[in-house]
Amino acid sequence: MAGLLYKDFVSIGGKKLVALLSGLTVLFTVLRIAFPGTTDAAFFLVENEDGELINVLDTFFILGFSVFLIFLCSLLNGWVKKLVEGDEKTKIRGYLQALPLGRQTYIASKYVFLFASAYVFLSIAMCWNIIANAFCRKGVLSDALTMFNALVPSVIYVMLLSAALELPLFLTIGRARAMYIKTAIWLVIAFVLIGFLFFGDLEWISQHVNVFAFVRWYQNHQFAIAFVNILFPVITLLLYALSYRITCHFMARAE
Amino acid sequence: MNRKLETKRLLLYLAFSFGLTWCIFLAFILTGHKWDGSNPRLETFAALGMLMPALSHILTRQCTKEGFAVTGKDSMMLGISFASCKWFYFVFAMVVPWLYFEIWHALALLVSPEMFDPNYYQVIGIDKNLIWLMPLNGIVTGTVISFAAFGEEFGWRGYMMPKLIKLFGIKKAVFAGGIIWGLWHAPLTCVGHNFGTDYPGFPYLGILVMCLDCTVTGIMLTYLTVKSDSIWPAAIMHAVNNANPSILALFTNTDKAAGILNHSINGYFLYFIPTAIIAGFCLVQLCRDKERM
Numbered sequence: 001m002a003g004l005l006y007k008d009f010v011s012i013g014g015k016k017l018v019a020l021l022s023g024l025t026v027l028f029t030v031l032r033i034a035f036p037g038t039t040d041a042a043f044f045l046v047e048n049e050d051g052e053l054i055n056v057l058d059t060f061f062i063l064g065f066s067v068f069l070i071f072l073c074s075l076l077n078g079w080v081k082k083l084v085e086g087d088e089k090t091k092i093r094g095y096l097q098a099l100p101l102g103r104q105t106y107i108a109s110k111y112v113f114l115f116a117s118a119y120v121f122l123s124i125a126m127c128w129n130i131i132a133n134a135f136c137r138k139g140v141l142s143d144a145l146t147m148f149n150a151l152v153p154s155v156i157y158v159m160l161l162s163a164a165l166e167l168p169l170f171l172t173i174g175r176a177r178a179m180y181i182k183t184a185i186w187l188v189i190a191f192v193l194i195g196f197l198f199f200g201d202l203e204w205i206s207q208h209v210n211v212f213a214f215v216r217w218y219q220n221h222q223f224a225i226a227f228v229n230i231l232f233p234v235i236t237l238l239l240y241a242l243s244y245r246i247t248c249h250f251m252a253r254a255e
Numbered sequence: 256m257n258r259k260l261e262t263k264r265l266l267l268y269l270a271f272s273f274g275l276t277w278c279i280f281l282a283f284i285l286t287g288h289k290w291d292g293s294n295p296r297l298e299t300f301a302a303l304g305m306l307m308p309a310l311s312h313i314l315t316r317q318c319t320k321e322g323f324a325v326t327g328k329d330s331m332m333l334g335i336s337f338a339s340c341k342w343f344y345f346v347f348a349m350v351v352p353w354l355y356f357e358i359w360h361a362l363a364l365l366v367s368p369e370m371f372d373p374n375y376y377q378v379i380g381i382d383k384n385l386i387w388l389m390p391l392n393g394i395v396t397g398t399v400i401s402f403a404a405f406g407e408e409f410g411w412r413g414y415m416m417p418k419l420i421k422l423f424g425i426k427k428a429v430f431a432g433g434i435i436w437g438l439w440h441a442p443l444t445c446v447g448h449n450f451g452t453d454y455p456g457f458p459y460l461g462i463l464v465m466c467l468d469c470t471v472t473g474i475m476l477t478y479l480t481v482k483s484d485s486i487w488p489a490a491i492m493h494a495v496n497n498a499n500p501s502i503l504a505l506f507t508n509t510d511k512a513a514g515i516l517n518h519s520i521n522g523y524f525l526y527f528i529p530t531a532i533i534a535g536f537c538l539v540q541l542c543r544d545k546e547r548m
Contacts (some may be wrong), residue, residue, distance in 0.1 A: 002325045002334070020467075131300060133296045133300075199378060223382045226392060230388060230392050
């Protein structure tokens with residue numbers, strides 16, 4: 001199993017990625033300490049709609065954190081394809097067939113690799129949140145970062161659920177056909193969104209969907225948030241395990 | 256075993272671990288901050304120093320060329336196995352902290368009943384509907400967001416303890432490990448971490464109690480690591496322990512403490528009653544296994 005995990009680590013360019021993530025984290029920390037939002041320099045302070053003073057530097061760092069989170073999610077999302085793609089090359093397939101490993105171990109290695117990646121990404125994202133929040137001016141933006149702190153695990157678990165849906169497809173029917181199905185699903189979602197942009201109530205969205213409304217909603221729904229935070233990881237893990245069983249079942253039938 | 260070489264490796268690890276972490280802790284202290292809850296976000300940032308033992312473990316292996324084996328002898332013990340009933344240690348890691356926290360608070364309320372405050376959960380901003388979910392919240396959140404605890408356990412249980420056990424045997428190792436781990440916390444103990452600053456014998460008594468706490472907790476964590484051949488149960492237990500999963504804590508107002516519990520540090524001596532019993536059991540099990548080997 002450890003060997004298979006290392007193979008997957010190499011196939012996604014693991015060493016370069018570790019260097020990149022470590023470098024970005026150090027850079028983010030240095031910049032955040034060098035440009036704290038707690039300074040009272042009038043040049044950086046602006047007043048929001050509620051009359052509260054906001055440090056512009058904080059918004060940059062929140063933006064940086066959000067972009068980084070999207071980057072991590074896109075990495076995780078792309079890895080299912082990349083992991084299977086590598087194994088579909090004739091040389092690797094021949095090598096894998098020569099190993100004294102069962103089918104279940106091979107499938108499990110993919111699931112374990114993605115789960116471990118999700119844990120690492122969640123940890124890095126939480127670190128970035130802590131770093132951004134430590135030097136943030138107290139107010140609505142620090143509240144937003146605290147809210148992110150509670151929501152980041154859910155975002156990562158959504159990615160894990162997505163992997164739980166994709167892995168059976170990619171492993172049982174192959175990368176090419178799975179990509180057709182995945183593209184078709186994304187196209188349907190895109191068409192629904194475009195349809196909403198044409199015919200939906202956009203005014204309601206502009207009025208109700210913004211960071212301040214979100215913070216207010218978060219503060220008023222503490223019970224729901226806590227409940228989701230408790231249940232979501234448990235449900236995700238159960239579905240992830242179920243996905244593994246389903247993949248094993250279908251691969252056994254395919255053979 | 257080459258004792259001299261193992262000792263050198265251990266000392267190198269300790270130099271990295273203390274050096275890197277104390278740089279962060281001292282930066283926090285020398286910029287005029289105290290661990291008094293006045294700036295919880297900066298305190299959380301300083302707590303990222305918990306990741307330094309993990310970094311030290313990697314740096315030491317890199318310097319000593321010991322390799323980065325994930326599982327097996329002299330490995331980093333990162334593997335997970337549920338075979339041979341090893342799942343029990345994961346359950347132990349999740350449930351036992353909840354048990355000893357409830358017993359600790361029950362003992363505190365027995366000794367000082369005036370601390371019982373039926374509305375205290377409102378003071379600390381907990382929703383009434385969430386009270387019964389708090390242990391589960393601590394267990395799940397602690398397990399999911401266990402990276403900080405993993406940072407410590409990857410260093411202390413993943414590198415230091417195996418070396419200490421090799422050099423001194425299990426009994427001496429757990430006590431030496433506890434003292435080292437307790438002293439590692441010393442800079443923060445001196446600015447109020449865990450016990451505050453208002454107690455007789457500050458900060459020396461605080462450092463002493465921290466060493467005792469780390470010894471007792473360290474025995475349980477070492478037990479989990481040795482029995483499961485993995486640092487993950489220890490990381491989970493450490494994280495759940497830090498999440499303070501207790502229902503009774505929501506009804507225990509320590510500000511109302513009187514008598515012998517009027518200093519927060521005194522309450523910690525009650526904490527040692529349940530934990531020392533569990534740690535004693537773990538130590539006996541560890542010694543028995545060692546004899547069998």
